[in-house]
Each structure stands twice: as structure tokens, then as C-alpha cells.
Amino acid sequence: MIPPVVAGVDGSAESLAAAEWAGREAVRRGCALRLVHARNWHPHQEQTGGEPVSAVQRHLARRVLRQAEEHVHGACPGVRLDDEQVEGPATQALLRAAERADLLVLGSRGLSGFTGFLVGSVALGVVAKATRPVVLVRAGEEAGDERLPDADGNASTRTGYRDVVLGLDLGDPCDEVIEFGFEAARLRDARLRVVHAWQAPSPLSLGPGEIGLIEDARRGDEWQGFLSAVLQLWRDKYPEVEVVESVLEGKASSALIRAASGASLLVVGHRVTERPVLARTGPVTHAAIHHVDCPVAVVPHA
CATH class of the missing domain: 3.40.50.12370 (Rossmann fold)
Structure with missing residues (x-):
């Protein structure tokens, strides 16, 4: 069985662009796409409003994943898709997810002019330590851009x-x-x-x-x-x-x-x-x- 393409999502525009690119790549490779959201959950955090913080974060993670799913299905209706919530820290969680992937896809935020692109510490940490290929996709990347x-x-x-x-x-x-x-x-x-x-x-x-x-x-x-x-x-x-x-x-x-x-x-x-x-x-x-x-x-x- 071909391992899935994995995309890390956090609700940002760049992660949605990465998820869409990952969906197209999964179709090209004939494999499934897995969306992963890393919750930076700590067991000793206090409760908020009477509800454990972990439950709040699970709800927010579910919302982030649902948004990404809808975005990917709209752009790649034929892709086979599942999702996963994992506990952080985010860099370590994504590295673990990458070990079970054909490749991992992450977003980077594009900046205007000649100042380059902003690549966060999480993405840099994953690229530096991953044992599987990692693809970085800028915000705003669309299907027509690669053709x-x-x-x-x-x-x-x-x-x-x-x-x-x-x-x-x-x-x-x-x-x-x-x-x-x-x-x-x-x-x-x-x-x-x-x-x-x-x-x-x-x-x-x-x-x-x-x-x-x-x-x-x-x-x-x-x-x-x-x-x-x-x-x-x-x-x-x-x-x-x-x-x-x-x-x-x-x-x-x-x-x-x-x-x-x-x-x-x-x-x-x-x-x-x-x-x-x-x-x-x-x-x-x-x-x-x-x-x-x-x-x-x-x-x-x-």
C-alpha cells in the first residue's frame, strides 16, 4: 500500500494552499491525502470556562481540519482524504507524521517584493530533521501556477x-x-x-x-x-x-x-x-x- 501524502494544516492561508497542492500531488501519485493538525496540548494547563483546555483544543482542531477538508474537496474532488489530530509540540508531531508519509507538505507565507518568503520555525525544524521529503508551498499557490x-x-x-x-x-x-x-x-x-x-x-x-x-x-x-x-x-x-x-x-x-x-x-x-x-x-x-x-x-x- 502506498503511504499517503501528508499535509500539516493550522487554519492559515498558507496551510490551505499547501493542503490543496498536497491533494493534487496525492492524485498524481495515486495515493490518499492525510491532513494533520498538531495540538500544542499540555496536560497541566488550567481549565477555561469549566471545560478542559484539551477539549477546547480538540474542538478548534476539528474546525481547522473541517475547513481544510472542504477546501481540498472543492479543488480536488477525486482525492481520497482522511485527517488526524496529533498532540504537539508541532515540530515533533509533524516529524512523526512524516515518518508514515510518502512526503510531507507544509505552507510558507509569501512576502512581497524581493524580501523572499517567511518560513516559520516549525517548517524549518521539520525540514532540518525530517527523514522523508518535505515540500514547502507558498501562500496563494494555485493549480494554474504549476502549468x-x-x-x-x-x-x-x-x-x-x-x-x-x-x-x-x-x-x-x-x-x-x-x-x-x-x-x-x-x-x-x-x-x-x-x-x-x-x-x-x-x-x-x-x-x-x-x-x-x-x-x-x-x-x-x-x-x-x-x-x-x-x-x-x-x-x-x-x-x-x-x-x-x-x-x-x-x-x-x-x-x-x-x-x-x-x-x-x-x-x-x-x-x-x-x-x-x-x-x-x-x-x-x-x-x-x-x-x-x-x-x-x-x-x-x-
Whole structure:
């Protein structure tokens, strides 16, 4: 049995957008959608109005879940749907829910201008520690946003999907991240654009005994050949997926932000340590989830 797609909901506009995106993804994957609301319940809280706080919170949670269910059913009437109330703290509760999921979907609040996106401490904590893929969806994300515009330039839900963009670190090309990107493109019948960014080594970055023998004009070609070799196995496994390889000079975070403009989904990796002391993401993943305006899938790997 395929595990469900799980969406965390809290009644906010961004969580409703995440739930709707999760519903579409569940339909694409042929699995169920589970809505999860985490109650930050503490057993020693005082009673309010003669009624235990836990009962009040259960009632509020039921209302949040009902609102999300109605929203998802309105947008994805064919999705198989159930829900669950879990006790917090929210980060730990969502991490437990993610362990039983195909992937976990959370919302992030979009900000105007070039200031990026606000990703709360709960979402950041989940992304940093989750052992399953986590997708962050901005407030206002709609079905038409992940598809190409129609002939008149208007948003449409009947056109093909925009590109899936996969950010790939050729210094550590992880199978889990690559497979997620190819599978996401296959599910959407979308083109997969694989992006690797490189920077010329400086004297300080060269290791003992290493010499920068390749001039800049050839270094890009070397990376291009390496990228093609890494992807060949996956091209053979997914022959139906059209792949575009992009090797760009510059900072990886800047290259990915540019590449993801107009994409349906950005896929990046995140290395999970056995005992993370702090809930941190790497600089490239951190930049992506704060500044990319399409949904971002963060795929953990060892």
C-alpha cells in the first residue's frame, strides 16, 4: 500500500494552499491525502470556562481540519482524504507524521517584493530533521501556477506542466534526490531541468598538492561531461522524461533561484546527520526555501 501524502494544516492561508497542492500531488501519485493538525496540548494547563483546555483544543482542531477538508474537496474532488489530530509540540508531531508519509507538505507565507518568503520555525525544524521529503508551498499557490499559460497568456489548468528543476551537487550526487526529481517530472509529464553550478577554485580552496590545471574555458565542459555521465543511468530508467542539462558558473543558490523562476517545482537535497544539534539547513537549501516562488521539495539523504 502506498503511504499517503501528508499535509500539516493550522487554519492559515498558507496551510490551505499547501493542503490543496498536497491533494493534487496525492492524485498524481495515486495515493490518499492525510491532513494533520498538531495540538500544542499540555496536560497541566488550567481549565477555561469549566471545560478542559484539551477539549477546547480538540474542538478548534476539528474546525481547522473541517475547513481544510472542504477546501481540498472543492479543488480536488477525486482525492481520497482522511485527517488526524496529533498532540504537539508541532515540530515533533509533524516529524512523526512524516515518518508514515510518502512526503510531507507544509505552507510558507509569501512576502512581497524581493524580501523572499517567511518560513516559520516549525517548517524549518521539520525540514532540518525530517527523514522523508518535505515540500514547502507558498501562500496563494494555485493549480494554474504549476502549468504553462494558455495561448492568450492566461493561467490555465488544462495546459502542460512547467519544468521541474533539480538542483544537483556533483560533488555529492545522491540517488534519493535525483530519483525524486525524475519521478516528479514523470508524474507531471514535464521536462526536467537539472542544474549544477560551479565556481573556479581559489588558491585558498585547493587542497594540499592540488593544482588548478584546467583553465576556466574548459572547466565548464568538464562539469558538463560529469553531469551527463551521472544522469545517464536515470535517463535509461526514465526514458519518457525529457531532460535538459544546465551547467552554470556562479553561486549555486543564485543559479537555482534563477532557474526555478517559472518552474512548477524545485527539488533540492538536504544531508541529515544522525544527531543534529541544531535545526539547520545548508546554505543552498536555505536560500531556495526563502527566495524561490514555486513549491520547493527538500529531499533528505545520508
